[in-house]
Amino acid sequence: MALNNEERMKWFTEARFGMFIHxxxxxxxxxxxxxxxQERISDEDYQQYFEEFNPVNYDPVRWARIAKAAGQRYVVMTSKHHDGFCLFDSKFTDYKATNTPAKKDLVKEYVDAFRNEGLKVGFYYSLLDWHHPDYPAYGDAHHPMRDNEAYKGQQRDLSKYIDYMHNQVKELLTNYGEIDVIWFDFSYDDMKGETWKATELVNMVRQLQPRIIIDNRLGGNIKARNPEIYAGDFASPEQIIPPEGITDEDGKPIPWEACITLNDHWGYCSADKNYKSPKQIIRALVECVSKNGNLLLNVGPNAKGEIPEESIYILEQVGKWMDKNSDSIYGCGAAALPKPEWGRYTQKGKLVYAHIYDKTVGPINLRGLGGKIKKARLLSDRSEIKVHKPWNATEYPDDAFIDFAGASLPDEIDTVVELELN
Ligand code: H79
Incomplete structure (x- = not known):
C-alpha cells in the first residue's frame, strides 16, 4: 500500500486546524x-520535578472534547521534549511517567481519548535529549551543561544515543496503533540529517506506519527538486505565518503548518498572561488557510494536568465561530485572487469564501469576481446577500459589490460570505 505524497497528505491539508500539546x-x-x-539546571536539581510529577486532574477525554469543540481535527503531543522525560512507557529508559507518582503511560490514554473523539493523532518527539548520558553536553549549542567545565572531555558515545532514539521511535510507532503524524524537533549545527541516521529512521517510520506524515525538521531540504528521503512531508514554520505561503524551488505549493502558542510559551508558564485574543486566533487560522497552510495551536497543560482556563476560553470562542463558519476552513485553500482590502479569501472548488474584517467606505468590492458570481450567502445563517454591479460596470467589469446595512458587520471578528461561482 505505497502511498504517494499527495495521497498521504490529503487528510492533513483538508483538516487545516490542529492542537499542539506541550x-x-x-x-x-x-x-x-x-x-x-536556560537556567543551566543539573540532572540532580531537575530530579525533584520527576519525583513530584502527579497530574491528579489528567483527563485527556476532556482535552479531546475541548479540541473537538474548537474545530480542531488533529492533535500532536510531546511524547518526549528536550529534557528527555518520556510521557510514555519506554523499555529503554527509567526516565518516564510510569516511574513518577503519575504511575501510568500518559501517552496511551492520550491516544485513546483523541481517537475516540475522531481526531487524527500525532507524536512530537525531541531529537535533542538533555538527560541521555550519550547526548553531547559540553560545547553543544543548547545543552544545560554546555559551558560547565566539569563536563569537558567527557566520553559520550553519540551512536548509543542514536540507537536509543531510533528504539524509542520504534516503540511509539508500534505500541499505540495507527499514528498519523510524527513531529521531530529539531536539527541544528552538525546535529542534522545522517547524524540522526535520518534515512534509516524514516525508512523505519514508513515501514511501521505507511500512512504517517512527517515534519521537516530532520535536517533535509523540503523545497529541493529532489529532496532527501528524510526531508519530510510538510514544512513547520514556528511562531510565524509565512507571508506568502511556502513553495518549492519550482514554485509549487508545499504543505505547511504554522505552530503557534496562545501566550508566549509552549510549556506551561504560570506568569505568562500574554494570551492572544480569540479574534487574533480566528484570523490567524483564516490567514493560514488563505495561504494553503494549517494552524497547529498550542496548549500547555499545568502540573495537575489541566489546560489553562485562558486557553480553554479562547478555544471555546474559536469553536463558536467554527460552528458557523468551518465550511470556509475545512478542505479550503488559497483563492486565485489577490488579497482584498477588507479581509481575505479562502476557496474550495467553485466556492469562494470572503472573510470580511472591515467595513469599507462604500460597498465591499469583490474585485476580480465581476460577472462570475452565481449566488452569495452569509455563511453563518445562509441568508441571501445581494451582489450588484457598479453603475459604471463597463469601465469596471471585474468589480462586484455587496453591502451590509448598519455601522458594524454581522460578525466583527470575521463575517464570512460564501460566493458560488458560475
Ligand atoms: O517545542 C517547541 C520549542 O520548545 C521548540 N520547538 C517548539 C515546537 C523550539 N523552540 N525554539 N527552538 C526549538 C529553537 C531554538 C531556539 C532558541 Fe532559545 C533560541 C534556543 C535558544 C535561543 C527559545 C529562546 C528557547 C530558549 C530561548
Missing amino acids: WGIYAIPARGEWIKS
Missing part, C-alpha cells in the same frame, strides 16, 4: 519547557 515535568517549575537549558 506537557512534561517542566509544568511544575512552570517557566516554560526550556528552563533546564
Whole structure:
C-alpha cells in the first residue's frame, strides 16, 4: 500500500486546524519547557520535578472534547521534549511517567481519548535529549551543561544515543496503533540529517506506519527538486505565518503548518498572561488557510494536568465561530485572487469564501469576481446577500459589490460570505 505524497497528505491539508500539546515535568517549575537549558539546571536539581510529577486532574477525554469543540481535527503531543522525560512507557529508559507518582503511560490514554473523539493523532518527539548520558553536553549549542567545565572531555558515545532514539521511535510507532503524524524537533549545527541516521529512521517510520506524515525538521531540504528521503512531508514554520505561503524551488505549493502558542510559551508558564485574543486566533487560522497552510495551536497543560482556563476560553470562542463558519476552513485553500482590502479569501472548488474584517467606505468590492458570481450567502445563517454591479460596470467589469446595512458587520471578528461561482 505505497502511498504517494499527495495521497498521504490529503487528510492533513483538508483538516487545516490542529492542537499542539506541550506537557512534561517542566509544568511544575512552570517557566516554560526550556528552563533546564536556560537556567543551566543539573540532572540532580531537575530530579525533584520527576519525583513530584502527579497530574491528579489528567483527563485527556476532556482535552479531546475541548479540541473537538474548537474545530480542531488533529492533535500532536510531546511524547518526549528536550529534557528527555518520556510521557510514555519506554523499555529503554527509567526516565518516564510510569516511574513518577503519575504511575501510568500518559501517552496511551492520550491516544485513546483523541481517537475516540475522531481526531487524527500525532507524536512530537525531541531529537535533542538533555538527560541521555550519550547526548553531547559540553560545547553543544543548547545543552544545560554546555559551558560547565566539569563536563569537558567527557566520553559520550553519540551512536548509543542514536540507537536509543531510533528504539524509542520504534516503540511509539508500534505500541499505540495507527499514528498519523510524527513531529521531530529539531536539527541544528552538525546535529542534522545522517547524524540522526535520518534515512534509516524514516525508512523505519514508513515501514511501521505507511500512512504517517512527517515534519521537516530532520535536517533535509523540503523545497529541493529532489529532496532527501528524510526531508519530510510538510514544512513547520514556528511562531510565524509565512507571508506568502511556502513553495518549492519550482514554485509549487508545499504543505505547511504554522505552530503557534496562545501566550508566549509552549510549556506551561504560570506568569505568562500574554494570551492572544480569540479574534487574533480566528484570523490567524483564516490567514493560514488563505495561504494553503494549517494552524497547529498550542496548549500547555499545568502540573495537575489541566489546560489553562485562558486557553480553554479562547478555544471555546474559536469553536463558536467554527460552528458557523468551518465550511470556509475545512478542505479550503488559497483563492486565485489577490488579497482584498477588507479581509481575505479562502476557496474550495467553485466556492469562494470572503472573510470580511472591515467595513469599507462604500460597498465591499469583490474585485476580480465581476460577472462570475452565481449566488452569495452569509455563511453563518445562509441568508441571501445581494451582489450588484457598479453603475459604471463597463469601465469596471471585474468589480462586484455587496453591502451590509448598519455601522458594524454581522460578525466583527470575521463575517464570512460564501460566493458560488458560475
Ligand atoms: O517545542 C517547541 C520549542 O520548545 C521548540 N520547538 C517548539 C515546537 C523550539 N523552540 N525554539 N527552538 C526549538 C529553537 C531554538 C531556539 C532558541 Fe532559545 C533560541 C534556543 C535558544 C535561543 C527559545 C529562546 C528557547 C530558549 C530561548
